[in-house]
Amino acid sequence: MIYFDNAATGGFKVHAAISAAESVIKFLSANPGRSAHRLAATGAKIVAECREVLASGFYADPSRVIFTKNCTEALNTALFGLPLSGKVITTVAEHNSVLRPLYKLEKEGKITLDILPIKNIVATLKGSDLKGVSAIITTAVSNVSGESLAVTEIGEIAKENGIYFIVDGAQGGGHIPLSVKGQNISCLTLAGHKGLGGIMGSGALIIGDGVELSPLTYGGTGIDTFNTDMPENLPEKLEAGTLNLPAIASLLEGARFTFKNLNNFANTLEFYTERMIKGLSNIPKVKLYSAPNPAGIVAFSIDGITSMEGADILNNDYDVAVRGGYHCAPLMHKYLGTEKEGLLRASLSVQNSASEIDYFIKAVGKMCR
Amino acid sequence: MIYFDNAATGGFKVHAAISAAESVIKFLSANPGRSAHRLAATGAKIVAECREVLASGFYADPSRVIFTKNCTEALNTALFGLPLSGKVITTVAEHNSVLRPLYKLEKEGKITLDILPIKNIVATLKGSDLKGVSAIITTAVSNVSGESLAVTEIGEIAKENGIYFIVDGAQGGGHIPLSVKGQNISCLTLAGHKGLGGIMGSGALIIGDGVELSPLTYGGTGIDTFNTDMPENLPEKLEAGTLNLPAIASLLEGARFTFKNLNNFANTLEFYTERMIKGLSNIPKVKLYSAPNPAGIVAFSIDGITSMEGADILNNDYDVAVRGGYHCAPLMHKYLGTEKEGLLRASLSVQNSASEIDYFIKAVGKMCR
The missing domain is CATH 3.90.1150.10 (Aspartate Aminotransferase, domain 1)
Structure with missing residues (x-):
């Protein structure tokens, strides 16, 4: 076929990404970040290394790389976790993983949505009154047509206006250069199994400096057990439950190869x-x-x-x-x-x-x- | 070691569970339930088969088996998705994946929590006034001591009082018999990578007949694209984004072997x-x-x-x-x-x-x- x-x-996974997943499945079936024994510690090291590779490739802080199950979960974590209010601007190029959470916020009366055509979007934004806008959300690349959006220019507008800037990197990640620090991105969301070359089962949310989010899910973190809330520290605050070690190990190798x-x-x-x-x-x-x-x-x-x-x-x-x-x-x-x-x-x-x-x-x- | x-x-995965994951990783890197081509259709068949095996093993309807990334996500989906209100009863044996979502609901003023000791819990419940109680949540087995809780008896009490009954099967699933229909369980949550013998990266939420939940996450479902909300049908309503096919393929074989x-x-x-x-x-x-x-x-x-x-x-x-x-x-x-x-x-x-x-x-x- x-x-x-x-x-x-x-469909293309570099050999190292496949064999990393296989090694974990066969020889490292231990929970990273829970127990302290040799196998668990080796798993935790792989997870830490993957945070570093993604942070380096997308210009961010490793502790601000949050692992999710897919890009959809990363987007939900960002869109429900940021204190969005007032007007939120997005584009016609968005996937339902952006639109449906935004529609939900709109139905709850928390935001009003302004959905822009992608043609001349930078000029449209420059000509708009952005008072009362709390966030701009755009995909980096349309998953329908492959068209890239002007992430750098939109990021500058967001920065000038003190607005959150969320970038859906599901299709762009691993295909075009993206920089959390360089493009003023508040939240960059990624799929591990597309351009970044990992197996299915991983996604990531990379959070810009100074941006604070509430958790989407609550649960065990392996630390701070007697805290009735999630721990305040990242990444633990936003990572409840067992991480998907085979997928993260694969993403580590896939992303490393992709960035190179x-x-x-x-x-x-x-x-x-x-x-x-x-x-x-x-x-x-x-x-x-x-x-x-x-x-x-x-x-x-x-x-x-x-x-x-x-x-x-x-x-x-x-x-x-x-x-x-x-x-x-x-x-x-x-x-x-x-x-x-x-x-x-x-x-x-x-x-x-x-x-x-x-x-x-x-x-x-x-x-x- | x-x-x-x-x-x-x-640590123990039956050979079939490991090789199922490996086959998917190597030969079936396609998105189940999205495209309609041969590879995607094969993936969708594996997912459907896994729903059937879990439904048969836990006595439920296959379409009411929801795949999650881990048991924590399944619990969050249940606890935030059910219309909980008034008093909610749980036990001291619960994991933070139960307690922290409940504390969150309590802090928001949506519920008040009553946390019972596990000794004589059935007698305690029988002696309690359960008016104004919307749900009982208990683990099937303590993850600390291995002690089983009286799921059948508690389920009967919940049924008699028209109360939701949520069972955390993270440790019990695959070790003791559990029946959604037979034990009057509204929501049964499971980890794929513990007693059920799959690799890391899967969990499941099995929903009892007639029980309705709001989604935890919103996004693409491969169907009903122009609906601004999630589709009403299960399982799609509660499954946004790409499923973890390697983990589900592995869980299919692991669970099949475990039930046998x-x-x-x-x-x-x-x-x-x-x-x-x-x-x-x-x-x-x-x-x-x-x-x-x-x-x-x-x-x-x-x-x-x-x-x-x-x-x-x-x-x-x-x-x-x-x-x-x-x-x-x-x-x-x-x-x-x-x-x-x-x-x-x-x-x-x-x-x-x-x-x-x-x-x-x-x-x-x-x-x-």
């Missing part, structure tokens, strides 16, 4: 998406919704075939895995005018090859005949 | 704990806090050595992994009078052997000389 669904879960190769990987995916877009653009019935991008995403529609049908045909007749439908990003489809039939999304990794792309272009061409 | 820390994380051998395993652990308790009881400085039990837990203190020192000596001088300290259960230590120095906890699995137990008894004997 040709796997072009890397934006859902990365960030530019190469970005160039490769720009090249791949350009090649795919060029090829698909020669097929009359195809309409493209992506420009070449370092996230490896190519969104398109086929005249007369819904996106779900198209994905099924590619799966059944050509053994190619792509995703059809809405990709959990409802407003992006309204914005693009694709809310009826969704979009086909081919999402590539550096493990894919030019010949797979060429095969794919031919397959889509045949489907369109 | 002799691993006697199975109550923190089970539940009685044998319980007998073995009763035998092991009895042997350890008998041996330790001959050492004058040792004070025991456990009776033989199917959860495999033996808690004890050594006169003149704190529990943390004792755990360190066993680790450093004898290469035995046990846990010292408080095991995240503060009130149990107040109840047992061990809040100053904590307790040593040896927690066994069926993989351990009688000769390991005998070696351990000798090691403790030497420490006490």
Whole structure:
């Protein structure tokens, strides 16, 4: 099978990331940060090391790297944990993991939402009265089209106005450079199993200096047992219960490898998406919704075939895995005018090859005949 | 190393549980329940099968099996998701993953807490006026001493009084029989990586018929994308974001094996704990806090050595992994009078052997000389 669904879960894991998970599963089934014996201490060391690698790659403090089960939990921790109030600004490019927590806050009367189109968003923000705005939340990269948003410029606006700035790095993390300190990010949320090259089961929330959050979940922390509240210290305050050591061990190796190769990987995916877009653009019935991008995403529609049908045909007749439908990003489809039939999304990794792309272009061409 | 820390994380995983995780990590890095292609569909099938195995083992409806990252998240989902109000009854045997969410609700003025000693708890409940009580929450097995609580009897009282009954099965699950339908349980919470034999990274919340919960987290569900709220259907309503497929695949095999051998395993652990308790009881400085039990837990203190020192000596001088300290259960230590120095906890699995137990008894004997 040709796997072009890397934006859902990365198919490419470097060998070290796979074998790190396997080693933990086989030889290190002990709870990091609970007991003090040799196995538990080794687990705790892996967790600490992963915090350091993420902190170094995303320019933050290691103790402010919080492990979660996925990016959704990281976003919920950020959006329900920050003292949001008044107006909150977000974009049409957001995933339901951003929108649904925000809608919930809006329904409870805690915030009012202002959802901006992504075109000229920086100019829109600069021209807006930001008084009474408590936060701006944006994805770094659209999971539908692969388009990058102007994180640096939006971060400057947020800083100037003393506003929280939350960045959903689910698709951007590991594909484009992101810096908590350099881009004035209050909360950066990440998926461990996409661009960062870990197995499923990890996410992270990286918190900017001076930003305080209430916990989303309460429970055992291995320290401060007689405290009826969560401990005040990070990361313990926001990490209740057993951490997922196999996934964190894998993320450690995946992230290390990804940061080392960030530019190469970005160039490769720009090249791949350009090649795919060029090829698909020669097929009359195809309409493209992506420009070449370092996230490896190519969104398109086929005249007369819904996106779900198209994905099924590619799966059944050509053994190619792509995703059809809405990709959990409802407003992006309204914005693009694709809310009826969704979009086909081919999402590539550096493990894919030019010949797979060429095969794919031919397959889509045949489907369109 | 002799691993006697199975109550923190089970050291024993059946081969099928390890190889299921490995297969997913190597060959099935696709997102279950999102895309529709072959790999994603295979992942979704594994998830569905695991729901069925847990539902069958704990006597519940498969669609009411919710996957979480650990038992703590399952407990938070239950305790914050149920409409708790008025008085809530719980026990001194609870873990901080029960107590801290309840304290949080109490601080917010939503409930008042009544925390009962576990001795004669059924009689205490029968003698109490339960008007204005919205829920009873109890662990099935103390994670400190291994003592079982009278889940069946408490469930009957809860049913008679129309009260929610939440059971923390973190330590009980996979060791003693538990039945959502048979014991009138509203919410049963489980850890995948302890008695149920999966790798770290999974937990479950099993919800009784007719019980309704609000979500703890909001996000993508792969279905119902244009709904601004979470879908109404279970399990999707309570499962936002990417599921941990390697851990769920492993839990499927671990749980299947565990249910098949539940009685044998319980007998073995009763035998092991009895042997350890008998041996330790001959050492004058040792004070025991456990009776033989199917959860495999033996808690004890050594006169003149704190529990943390004792755990360190066993680790450093004898290469035995046990846990010292408080095991995240503060009130149990107040109840047992061990809040100053904590307790040593040896927690066994069926993989351990009688000769390991005998070696351990000798090691403790030497420490006490």
